[in-house]
Amino acid sequence: MTLTTGYAHTPVMTAQVSEYLAPEADHVVVDATVGGAGHSCALYRQLGPGGFLVGIDQDESALAAAEQRLAECAAQQKASGQTPAAYLLLKGNFRDLDRLLAGVPLGYVDRILFDIGVSSPQLDDERRGFSYHPGAPLDMRMDPDGAAPTAAEILAASTEAELAALLRNGGEERWASRIAHFIVCARAQHPLHTSDDLVEVVKAAIPARERRAGGHPARRTFQALRIAVNDELGALQQGLDCAVGWLAPGGRIGVITFHSLEDRLVKTSFAAWEDRCICPPDLPVCACGRGAILAPLTRGALRVSTAEAQANPRARSARLRVARRSVPEAIQHKKNTEGGTGTGHHLSEKTEERKSEHEQTRKEVF
Numbered sequence: 338m339t340l341t342t343g344y345a346h347t348p349v350m351t352a353q354v355s356e357y358l359a360p361e362a363d364h365v366v367v368d369a370t371v372g373g374a375g376h377s378c379a380l381y382r383q384l385g386p387g388g389f390l391v392g393i394d395q396d397e398s399a400l401a402a403a404e405q406r407l408a409e410c411a412a413q414q415k416a417s418g419q420t421p422a423a424y425l426l427l428k429g430n431f432r433d434l435d436r437l438l439a440g441v442p443l444g445y446v447d448r449i450l451f452d453i454g455v456s457s458p459q460l461d462d463e464r465r466g467f468s469y470h471p472g473a474p475l476d477m478r479m480d481p482d483g484a485a486p487t488a489a490e491i492l493a494a495s496t497e498a499e500l501a502a503l504l505r506n507g508g509e510e511r512w513a514s515r516i517a518h519f520i521v522c523a524r525a526q527h528p529l530h531t532s533d534d535l536v537e538v539v540k541a542a543i544p545a546r547e548r549r550a551g552g553h554p555a556r557r558t559f560q561a562l563r564i565a566v567n568d569e570l571g572a573l574q575q576g577l578d579c580a581v582g583w584l585a586p587g588g589r590i591g592v593i594t595f596h597s598l599e600d601r602l603v604k605t606s607f608a609a610w611e612d613r614c615i616c617p618p619d620l621p622v623c624a625c626g627r628g629a630i631l632a633p634l635t636r637g638a639l640r641v642s643t644a645e646a647q648a649n650p651r652a653r654s655a656r657l658r659v660a661r662r663s664v665p666e667a668i669q670h671k672k673n674t675e676g677g678t679g680t681g682h683h684l685s686e687k688t689e690e691r692k693s694e695h696e697q698t699r700k701e702v703f
Contacts, residue, residue, distance in 0.1 A: 348375025349652040350593060353639050354450060355379050357659040359592050363387035364447035367438070367583075369576060370394060374403035374609035375451055378410045381422060384392075388422035390575045391446075393437060395430050395480040396459070417660060430480070432572035434579035445585040453573060454595040456562065466532060467563060471555065473532040475567045477559075488562040492529050507570075508561030509598070516542040516558060535559075560596065570602060577606050586664040587636065595654050601639060607631055607660050631660040 347353075355377055360366050361383030368377040371392030381390050392403050403426055411421040431451065438446070455467050459479075463470035466477050466488060475489035486494070495503065500517035504510040519542035520529065529535055539555040540548060545669045548554040564570060578588055594600040610631035614623050638656035646653040 343690050347649050347652075348372070348379075348452070349645070349649065349655045350639065350641055350657050351376060351379050353657055354591060354593075355383065357634055357639075357657070358448045358450060358589050360384060360388070360448045365389045365391070365443055365445070365585075366369040366448040366450075367434075367446050367579070367580075368370060368393065368450050368452075369434065370452040371403045371426065372396075372399050372449070372452065376426075376452060377403060378406055380448065380450070381407060381410050381424065382414075384422035386420035386422060389443075390422060390424040390425045391438070391441060391443075392424065393431055393434075394426075395428060395483070398429065398480070400426050400428055401603045430572055431576035432579075434576055434583065438583060443583075445588070446580075446583045447585050447588045449580045449584060449588070449590045450647060451573070451576060451580075451590075451592045453593060453599050468559065469532050469536055469555065471531075471533055475530060475532060475535060477563045479503060479567045485566060485568075488535075488566050489528070489530050491562065491565060492520060492535070493524060493573060503565050507562070507564040507598070508557035510557040510561060512543050512547070516541070523555070523588045534558075564598070573599060573602055574606065577603070581610055581662070584662040586662055588662040589659060589665075590631070590662070591657060591659040593655055593657050594638075595656075598697055600658070604638070605657050607658060610660070629663050634659040634661050 358366075358380060360380055360383050362383075364379075364384065366380050366384065366388070368374075368380065368390065371377050371394045375394060377390060377392050384390060385582055390407070390595065392400075392407070394400050394403065407424050407426075411424070414421040425441065427437050427441075431437075445460045459465050459467050463473040464476070466473045466475050475487060475492065477488040478485050491503075492500070497517045497520075499513045500520055502515055504513035508517065516539055519538050520535075523534075523538045527534075529538065535558065536555045539558050543554050552657060577590075577592070584590055592603045594603055611629050611633065613627040613629060614625055615627060616623050616625045638658050641655050
């Protein structure tokens with residue numbers, strides 16, 4: 338498939354996402370990072386006429402590509418005699434999931450996917466400044482039309498101590514203090530506006546013997562700046578918290594990450610939702626009533642296959658964690674006596690029932 342928008346992106350771990358999220362025909366699916374709709378199309382094909390997919394992204398070019406791909410998926414289903422599910426694309430950051438979904442007629446969400454990080458089209462577009470393209474502006478904003486400061490503005494305005502903390506916390510950079518000092522000295526001579534400017538400073542700051550190992554010497558610096566520009570870790574935490582509140586009883590949430598900081602945050606968050614008991618450790622039986630909200634479906638994080646890593650080197654660091662929303666006893670009993678949720682009903686016919694159950698489960702969680 339050729340995208341006329343120029344937004345060509347290969348989704349990672351699509352087979353595992355489809356297997357572990359496994360939406361049913363009448364489910365509501367939210368792709369919180371729709372990108373070029375690679376994952377969305379795989380999940381969309383598993384939905385029936387009563388299903389509904391919501392795709393969210395803050396990048397206009399990604400949304401244009403997603404619209405084209407999903408329209409093609411729907412057309413293919415119609416051509417084969419199937420009735421495709423409905424879909425809706427929304428512009429925004431997944432940290433604002435509550436606000437974005439509040440305007441959609443949903444009671445709750447059955448499947449939620451996050452694919453964290455930068456997409457290949459963003460990396461390959463030298464105007465975005467995410468990588469080391471010669472002469473690329475130090476922008477790094479996921480939403481180029483947003484009000485967030487650019488990487489160049491952060492480099493110009495931050496103190497040496499702030500820069501060192503940024504590089505250490507966001508890039509786990511061993512030479513954070515030294516690089517921060519070199520940045521402050523360099524900007525006193527001339528502003529750092531392009532990727533070349535920053536790469537030159539980083540190379541000068543890191544000893545030669547260290548530069549020869551571990552990939553590009555500026556990799557961690559660029560990562561740290563990108564995370565800071567977009568407040569990626571803060572947005573991820575907010576997005577996860579919102580997602581758990583929207584997740585249906587028995588619903589599933591999947592998160593793909595690409596570096597240890599993101600994966601650690603997801604792992605810690607899932608664990609916190611799994612173990613919420615605040616009873617004294619010597620109490621033999623839980624008395625606080627704070628039962629588990631999530632249960633892991635993957636043992637640790639799933640990794641890409643060797644074949645996928647060879648075919649798509651940018652996927653080699655990807656990790657997928659999936660968890661399932663616990664089902665309160667009252668709702669479980671209701672579903673058992675009804676013989677399941679059923680399929681084939683139009684979304685609007687179930688909205689009020691969904692809203693009622695959603696409000697009930699949110700009260701139990703929060």
